[in-house]
Amino acid sequence: xxxxxxxxxxxxxxxxxxxxxxxxxxxxxxxxxxxxxxxxxxxxxxxxxxxxxxxxxxxxxxxxxxxxxxxxxxxxxxxxxxxxxxxxxxxxxxxxxxxxxxxxxxxxxxxxxxxxxxxxxxxxxxxxxxxxxxxxxxxxxxxxxxxxxxxxxxxxxx
Numbered sequence: 001x002x003x004x005x006x007x008x009x010x011x012x013x014x015x016x017x018x019x020x021x022x023x024x025x026x027x028x029x030x031x032x033x034x035x036x037x038x039x040x041x042x043x044x045x046x047x048x049x050x051x052x053x054x055x056x057x058x059x060x061x062x063x064x065x066x067x068x069x070x071x072x073x074x075x076x077x078x079x080x081x082x083x084x085x086x087x088x089x090x091x092x093x094x095x096x097x098x099x100x101x102x103x104x105x106x107x108x109x110x111x112x113x114x115x116x117x118x119x120x121x122x123x124x125x126x127x128x129x130x131x132x133x134x135x136x137x138x139x140x141x142x143x144x145x146x147x148x149x150x151x152x153x154x155x156x157x158x
Contacts, residue, residue, distance in 0.1 A: 015149045017140040018064035021107065021120040060108045063118045065126060065138045067149050072128060074138055076118050082109050088157055090130050094150035096143040097127040104137075 064080075066073040071087040101122045104110040110117045117125075117137040126143040128136040128150070140146065 012069055013149060014069075015067040015146050016064070017126075017142055017146055018062060019120050019139045019141060020062040061120060063120050063138060063140065065118075065140050065146065067146050067153075069153075072136075072150065074118055074136070076109060076120075082118075084136075086128055086130070086136060088150075088153055090132070091150065091154060092129045092131045093154065094147040095127050095129070096147050097125050097137060098123060099125045099127075099137050099139065 060077050062077060064075045066075075071085055071089075072091070074084045074086070076082050099117065099119065099122060101107050101119045104112050104115070104117045104119055107119050107121070110119060114133060115135045115137060117139075119125075119137075119139050121139050123139065124141065124143050125137050125139045126146045128138075130136065
């Protein structure tokens, strides 16, 4: 990357974005309430499942993407799992895209065909076209800026 793109000699450029969806934890809470109501008579495993449901769904209620000198880091949920690092050597190009969660089978970590998606909502997303023909899509804000920075890093490495 050229010095003027990095903000001056010796400076590093990074981009951080992400997205959240309050509907996912709310869905988990509603699911828990329904499970508790329907399984109240058989307390044991039903109650345990009802208490775990909101925790599990809240783990996938957000996604964060970081573009830095080593590549792209994707972390999902409040605990940062699943986590994936995509080095620049694996990326052919990046672009802003719009994705529908419905087209991928819903929210969360999804794999459909040659696309792996980290979805917490439909709409604006960062798409990484990998050299092996696969595609990684992450829902986030200001995806065009992230794609531009990735493509600048790629151009500097070539």
